[in-house]
Amino acid sequence: MALRPTARTDVNRSAILAHLGAHGPASRAQLARALSLSPALMTQLSKDLLTDGLIRELAHQPSQGGRPARMLGLVASAGRAVGVKIADDHVAVVEVGIDGTVLRTASEPFDPAASTMLAELVDRLRRFIAGGSDTPLLGVGVGVPGDVDAQGTGLVNAPSLGWTNAPIGATLRRELGLPVLVENNVNALAVAERLYGLGRRHDDALIVTIGTGVGAAIVLDGGVVRGSRGGAGEIGHLPVATNGPVCTCGNEGCLETFISESALVRIARERGVIAPAAGISALRAAADAGTTAATEIFSEAGHQLGRALAGLVHVLDPEIIIVLGEGTADWSHWSFGFEPAFRAALMPARRGVPVAVETWQDDSWAQGAAALVLATPFDAEGLAGEQGRLVRQRLVEQAAAPGESA
Amino acid sequence: MALRPTARTDVNRSAILAHLGAHGPASRAQLARALSLSPALMTQLSKDLLTDGLIRELAHQPSQGGRPARMLGLVASAGRAVGVKIADDHVAVVEVGIDGTVLRTASEPFDPAASTMLAELVDRLRRFIAGGSDTPLLGVGVGVPGDVDAQGTGLVNAPSLGWTNAPIGATLRRELGLPVLVENNVNALAVAERLYGLGRRHDDALIVTIGTGVGAAIVLDGGVVRGSRGGAGEIGHLPVATNGPVCTCGNEGCLETFISESALVRIARERGVIAPAAGISALRAAADAGTTAATEIFSEAGHQLGRALAGLVHVLDPEIIIVLGEGTADWSHWSFGFEPAFRAALMPARRGVPVAVETWQDDSWAQGAAALVLATPFDAEGLAGEQGRLVRQRLVEQAAAPGESA
DNA sequence: TATGGTTTGTTTAGTTCTGAATGAAGGGGA
């Protein structure tokens, strides 16, 4: 493919801002190296950004053998973003600063199958946004448990929510008058992980979530893989056994039927480890208390996950596997089965692939969605399309004239 | 002629040439759209290429509502490339024109485990190249059954050849004095498929080879995925059964233990379908003759492959699956088991993914390797690195001064 | 304390590329 020099300055100015936001203050020389731009251009661009009030000069850094670097830092009030996580029973919303820090959170019950669903969603977001600070709001990121045709369009197919071609992006955009980016929730998480988490240092990573279900996002050559219809990363329906429980998808032996939360609960009930009406918390408590039958259930799940991920390491050759999600709270129990199965199933040449478990917070999903907005400056290939351009535009415009914010 | 064309012009000039080679003649406007360049720049670049004699103006095309397009086409004598396939018992070499057509082929026995292996390889290539036409030779592409650190470096790890960090790229480059690109053979095939085959119309594809082993290459967002160490696409060791035959990698239930050529032969012998000393051709003959026990073996292999590929469709969300390799000759037998297993294992939303079986020729592997050289112009991200730059340079220089001294 | 080396940042001159206006060449309807 040829280079896309369209709107280069726009992309480069934003890339500087994003880099400062993601990696903290940096010198002009560091930025030039990181973004593959000439020092000459960095001088020019940083001058513009300084006069626009988007960045400012910080203290000098001690010399590293030559002239000491004058650091550049973001002006924190330059912008903020709103992230939305849509689940099958609630909506979580967060407001994050341009540097990725969470400023405000909210969570409310929500019925995605209701006919008034879209109006309700708009209403909730309007109220949340109204309560925010007065720094420019750059846009809204939405994470959904399903396939999204394109981030900028935001047409969602999510069987678990009962959605078929739900026009989330277009509707929110029209009603809120803001740039809106919609993406699969695991992919959004991967974007956040790449900006702020461990993925920052890895251009090829496999990001796996465990919780109510199991999901994955694929980072290759620094970008999150979407696939032809935005559906890449669906590892829950990898066949891992020739005969096994019947999955919701109609098949036997899907990975999900062994390791999803409901699968663990089902197994625990069958084996009498927990009461017929008890749930995952009972199983977790039993395992934490050292009940062998309970820890075995987690360990077996870890075993299945380990084998499946080893297969994916062979297919994708990532540098690292990063595990996230509500289920990571029980990782100590999973790892008993995971580690031996994973390592044994790997070819010798791949046996060194590290597996990292990131700390998980309640609002991580929504934070990931917000990262969609804050990541747009990196989006040179136009993954976010027109909406990404609008986000960049708002960042530059509103900072230049901070008076009328929507 | 331009005084000092920088990297970007170089890339764009080459992108034009590659597009013409891959997709046939095109108008300036079409090229501008395809390569995301402005029409203004296309005018400039095509003028340069015309005066350099690399392209020429063809006939007008009938109007499509406006001014008719004046088509531009490659000058066929602008260059050629050599492709090398290295297998565990022989080496195949082809010479292809800039438009991808095979001009000449050769195949000789070869022992990759011999200590004189590199010298032998150089010798064979020297002799082959000496017999070629006098159009400029742009470079040599090498396909190997193993992991390659980077196309331009060409450090190969190939257990099946007994190679550990074999410096194929550096050695050939030094000895031949030509740009050399080394890549995993399935990845090279994917590059060719993307340039000349069905993959031309698909930015996200899964390319699967069946034959002595089973392999895959992943095309995402238009590019062939290499993974962190050039090892992506290894699907032979996906775990597909909880207990099964022990694989050469030491595990149980790898896909390869069910569907590789040696696995089929082993099963056929166990079941008495073929004689204990007979091989794959005997099994094939039996199946072609309609022997149920033989067709069943293929059908079972198809079943396993179908389930595994369905899993990968969920993970990668390709637009299409393309099947290649020596084994495609028996596809009619495979498909009995493949189709139902594949379709059934897919989630409803993905059930429409087409599976295409491409015609296979003996020299397809080597042709794929040659495509590495001819594809370098597309290589904006520098996958081929310095060697790619050299290929482009040769293309421009040699065409600018054909025959004369430079 | 000079001297040379290193890293950072700026300036200058010149190239590459885009946007917008314009010309070129044809189709189709009243």
Place this chain on the structure above:
DNA sequence: TCCCCTTCATTCAGAACTAAACAAACCATA
């Protein structure tokens, strides 16, 4: 036939970018 529309291609002013030289600030070492 004339007029408007579409698509293809070129021209030109100016923006974006780079390379290369230079200036600034600091360290190390003799």
